[in-house]
Structure formats: structure tokens, C-alpha cells
Amino acid sequence: MSVRKTLFALSSALMLSVSPVLAAGTVNVAIIGEPDTFDPMVSTKDVVSIVTQHFVETLYTFDDSWAVVPLLAAGMPDISGDGLVYKIPLREGVTFHDGSSMDSADAVASLQRWLEVSSRGKSVADKVAGVEASGPYEVTITMKEPYAPLLSLLAFSNSAAVVYPEEIIAPEIGTIIGTGPYKIEAHEPDRYTQLVRFDGYTQPTGAAERKQIPDEIRLIPVPDGNTRAEGLLSGQYDYADGLSTETYDRLEASDVAEPVLLKPFGWPVFAVNHKKGIMTDLNIRKAVQAALPFDDMLFAGFGNEKFFKTDGALYPEGWTWHSDAGVELYNQNDQEKAAEYLKAAGYDGSPLRILTSHQYEFHYQMAEVAKAGLEAAGMKVQLDVVDWATLAQNRNNPDLWDIYITHSPFLPEPALISSLFSTAREGWDNPAKNEILDRFTSESDPEKRKAIFGELQKIVLEDVGFIKVGDFNALQGKAKGLTGVDPSPWPAFWNAQVSK
Known part of the structure; x- marks a missing residue:
């Protein structure tokens, strides 16, 4: 130094x-699991972003x-x-x-x-x-x-x-030192991360203001969704992320908690391994795309049409980036056509390995329905069900999976969709796609960028770069007495206040 x-x-x-320390209490937040790193540079996981945004900037x-x-x-x-x-x-x-x-x-x-x-x-x-x-x-x-x-x-x-x-600065950083409004006071793996107010914080002005209202923010990994919901309904937690849509009615009727519905939120996605395995064959990818019954998958995952929409466009209607290019290839639900693609590929019965987790229960529920649709087309399917931390680790090894299931919010800039880039873990290195993507990122005119994005969406569907399942609305929940937390895919708690 x-x-x-x-x-x-x-x-x-x-x-x-x-x-002096002002007494403003503790905000208890139930998150879907243990963040496997406090270094958000090296992670795309939402649970890492939710935690780390409080202490790094x-x-x-x-x-x-x-x-x-x-x-x-x-x-x-x-x-x-x-x-x-x-x-x-x-x-x-x-x-x-x-x-x-x-x-x-x-x-x-x-x-x-x-x-x-x-x-x-x-x-x-x-x-x-x-x-x-x-x-x-x-x-x-x-x-x-x-x-x-x-x-x-x-x-x-x-x-x-x-x-x-x-x-x-090093390739791997052990102890994270940030500038954020809170700092790590204690971390008990799989139990909690305790953040306390950083009294040396220098406040930004305007829209980025972070008021540092709570003395302490405690982020508690709770892998089971039902446990997160019960803890919120009992008053144990002030906020809970990643709740099942089945919880909505109970939250709405509760005197203690209430639902936080993010609408529209984003899209579940089947990430495709372009580096190794059977999905490197375009005909296999087309077979999977043709066989998947997206309506049934979304219903299994969300249970009520107020929580999902069967839609193949990468952005919903009303968004700047909405396009219909290529969407005729979405939701074919045609197992016979899929079987023809398998025959053209010379498919030998090798298992399609789908990596998923129960911590986002809708991922697993969609995987079960997808398995049935793919098997009807003649594919052998292997569901590898692990905890989210293991999934996040295993997806970095292309030897271990053919598809992994994840989801993303609708992002304001399509270039934030990491799967579009050949440098992403999926390794989608299609020369035609790369050329379109280069034109898209180098163009500054908004209208021209919209037109180029249509080309990009079309090749996503034609080359099966990744598989969008549909649109969905995400459910979180909060205590009735909690204020100062804006609904977000990455809720932040520096402005939170709890009145009991």
C-alpha cells in the first residue's frame, strides 16, 4: 500500500x-442459496449480485x-x-x-x-x-x-x-475490499452473511443514492423455496427471493407478508453446450428445439397463466428490442419432426444430459416435462439434479452437461446477454452470428440497432444458440412493514426500513 x-x-x-452509530435495526433476507464467491467479476449468478452489490461498486x-x-x-x-x-x-x-x-x-x-x-x-x-x-x-x-x-x-x-x-488485484482475490455502503462483518457458510453499515461511505448523488438505513443486513441462504415462504409468513424474514407461484395466494391473504410480483420479469432458458457433446450437432439441437412442449413446460413451472406467457421473442411486446424474426421456429411441439432431425444426425441413443436444480423449483419442473417430450421423440434423457452451487460449478466444465437450465431478467441492453458471445461458457462460436453481433455492438444508431437485433434473434432460433422457454413473472415476498426496497431482479436493502 x-x-x-x-x-x-x-x-x-x-x-x-x-x-456515532444510529440504531435502525436488522433486515433479514432469505436468498436461494449460498453465494459461492464474493467477487462479482467472476460470477453471473443472481444470488452473488444480490449479496455483493452492497459492498462493492x-x-x-x-x-x-x-x-x-x-x-x-x-x-x-x-x-x-x-x-x-x-x-x-x-x-x-x-x-x-x-x-x-x-x-x-x-x-x-x-x-x-x-x-x-x-x-x-x-x-x-x-x-x-x-x-x-x-x-x-x-x-x-x-x-x-x-x-x-x-x-x-x-x-x-x-x-x-x-x-x-x-x-x-490478482487472478483470484481472497478477501474482498470494496467501497460500498455496507461491509462484511461475518460470514458463516450456509448460515448467513452479515453486512454492517460502512461509516466511511461517501454518498453518491442523484439516482445512485444509498441511504444506509439499516445497521445490519443479514442474507440467509435458504435453499428450499417452501422454507423461504414459511419463514416470510411467520415473520422470521423481512424479504424472500425466488418464491414459487403457488405461494402467491397465501402471501396476498397474509397479515404479516405480501407478494412482490415482477411483471414481466424475464425468461427461463435452456443453455446449450456448443463446446462438447451431442448438442454440437445442429440436427440434434434442432431436434431438441422441435420436440420441447413449451406450453406444458411453462404451465408445469408456474401453474397459472398470470405468471407466464408462451412467447419466442427474446424481448416481450412493448420493449424496444421486441422482434418477431425467426419465432416460427418456436414452440413447434412436434416430436415426429424432431425424430426426423435425430435420424439425419445419426443419433446413437447417447443420453442428453440436462443439468438442473430444485432451488429454483420451476427449473426442475420444466425439466421433467421437457424430458417427457424429448423421450417421445426418441431421445434418451438424463436429468442431473444438483444443488445450485454445484450446478454453478459444473456448468463451467463442458464435459459434464449438454443443457443446463437457468433464467434471466429482461436486460436493458441485449449485449448483456452473455450467451450471445463465443467467450461465454456455452461457447456458441458461429461465424455468421459473430458478424451480426459485431455489427450490432458497433452501431450507435438506435433504429439500425433494432433492425440488426432482429437478425440476431433470427440466428439464435435458426442455429439454436440457446433455447428460450417463454416469458415469466417472478415472485418475491416482503414483510408488510418493510419499505425502501424497490422491486428488482437484484433487490437492494441499503434504503430498507422495517416497522414491526
Whole structure:
């Protein structure tokens, strides 16, 4: 650590030791499982984003309307006329949890690591000419070609471009040191992560404000959805993520809790292994796509049409990116046609290995129905049912699966859909798709980008890059006395208040 940072750490520690602590209580949050890392650069899992957003921060973030706004940056970047150079001013006086101050050296080292280790960073790394400190509190990113989604990538809390102290930067980081409004006080694996208010926090202004109302946020891994629901209904938890739609009526009738329905939320997806195994054969992929009974799968997963819609477009109606391109290939539910594709592939009866988990129960329920549809087409199907942490680990090994089941919210920028990139774990490296994707990310005109996205959606369906199951509305739940938490795929609790 530099002399400057050491002196700052000592002075900050003295100030913190005499800072008054306001009594605002504890917010107890039931999450779907244990985060397997506190380093969001290396993870795309929602459970990691929900936890880590409280103690690490990015240069930019999104406001309630999904517009990019400054967080650690002091303002929006100065972008050159050719769209290649981004000069990003940094806020002065920002403090890390170790007491040191943030400057451009920290931001540069962190961004360089993000380009190397993050799936979303890797997706843009070959288009970045350089990242450098152009002043004590200014970072310059120079692109080889225009890249329209850059700011959205820098704002996303998932596979995130967070800023760490330069001194801890390494391929793997043991102890995470961030700038967020809360810091880790204790972590008992599979029991809880305890976050406490960081009294040295420097508050951003405007839409990114984080009021630090609770003294403590306790995030409790509860893998069983029924247990999460019962804990919420009994008053044990103030908030619960990932609830079954079957819980909705009980929450609505409760005097203690109430439902939080995110509508429309996103889409379940069957991620396809393009690196190894039987799904590398296009005819096998087409057979799977043709055989899947999406209506039945969605009904099994959600039980009531108010929670889902059978829709093949990657974005629903009303969204900027909505397109009908290629959707005729969606929801064929034609096992005979699938059998023809299997014959053309010379299918030898090898099992199709579907990796799924009970922690998102709708994943498993959809998998069971998918298995029946695929078997009707003549495929042998093997369901590998594991806990979510094991699934997250196993999906990184292409030897272990052919399809894994996940889901995603509708993201404001399609370039945030990691499966589109050949650098993602699925490895979809189709030259025609890559060319369309390059045109899409380098185009700045909104109308032209919409048209190119239609091409991109079409090739997703034609080449079966991944398989969208449909649209769904997600259910969370909260205590009736809880305020200050905006409905979100990644609910944050720095503004939360609980009145009992």
C-alpha cells in the first residue's frame, strides 16, 4: 500500500472509532442459496449480485428506468466524436473498506482484471485498445472500434466491473475490499452473511443514492423455496427471493407478508453446450428445439397463466428490442419432426444430459416435462439434479452437461446477454452470428440497432444458440412493514426500513 493510502487508512480508522452509530435495526433476507464467491467479476449468478452489490461498486449503475448513471464515476464520460475514446471522471474522496482512498490507479487495475477474468469483460476485451490513468481521478478507455453497449457493461452488477484497491488485484482475490455502503462483518457458510453499515461511505448523488438505513443486513441462504415462504409468513424474514407461484395466494391473504410480483420479469432458458457433446450437432439441437412442449413446460413451472406467457421473442411486446424474426421456429411441439432431425444426425441413443436444480423449483419442473417430450421423440434423457452451487460449478466444465437450465431478467441492453458471445461458457462460436453481433455492438444508431437485433434473434432460433422457454413473472415476498426496497431482479436493502 502506498504511503498516501496508509496515512489515509490511519486517519480514517481514528474517525471511524468515534463515529456515532444510529440504531435502525436488522433486515433479514432469505436468498436461494449460498453465494459461492464474493467477487462479482467472476460470477453471473443472481444470488452473488444480490449479496455483493452492497459492498462493492461499479463506475456506473442503472436508475429505475434502466438509464446509466454515475456511481463511482463523477459524471458521464466524455466520448470522442468517433466513439473510440471514453474519458471517465472519478469521484474524489471515495474510501475503501480498509480506509484507503480510491484513485485512477485502482480503477485501471480493476478494469484490466475485469477484461481478463469476467465473462462480460472478455466479451469486449478484443475491442479494447487500452485502459489508462489520464489523471489522478480520470480513467481513459480507448476502443479499437465503436462499442455502443460499453456503458451498460460497466454499469451491470452481474459479472461486474467493480473497483478494488490496486494492491489486492490478482487472478483470484481472497478477501474482498470494496467501497460500498455496507461491509462484511461475518460470514458463516450456509448460515448467513452479515453486512454492517460502512461509516466511511461517501454518498453518491442523484439516482445512485444509498441511504444506509439499516445497521445490519443479514442474507440467509435458504435453499428450499417452501422454507423461504414459511419463514416470510411467520415473520422470521423481512424479504424472500425466488418464491414459487403457488405461494402467491397465501402471501396476498397474509397479515404479516405480501407478494412482490415482477411483471414481466424475464425468461427461463435452456443453455446449450456448443463446446462438447451431442448438442454440437445442429440436427440434434434442432431436434431438441422441435420436440420441447413449451406450453406444458411453462404451465408445469408456474401453474397459472398470470405468471407466464408462451412467447419466442427474446424481448416481450412493448420493449424496444421486441422482434418477431425467426419465432416460427418456436414452440413447434412436434416430436415426429424432431425424430426426423435425430435420424439425419445419426443419433446413437447417447443420453442428453440436462443439468438442473430444485432451488429454483420451476427449473426442475420444466425439466421433467421437457424430458417427457424429448423421450417421445426418441431421445434418451438424463436429468442431473444438483444443488445450485454445484450446478454453478459444473456448468463451467463442458464435459459434464449438454443443457443446463437457468433464467434471466429482461436486460436493458441485449449485449448483456452473455450467451450471445463465443467467450461465454456455452461457447456458441458461429461465424455468421459473430458478424451480426459485431455489427450490432458497433452501431450507435438506435433504429439500425433494432433492425440488426432482429437478425440476431433470427440466428439464435435458426442455429439454436440457446433455447428460450417463454416469458415469466417472478415472485418475491416482503414483510408488510418493510419499505425502501424497490422491486428488482437484484433487490437492494441499503434504503430498507422495517416497522414491526
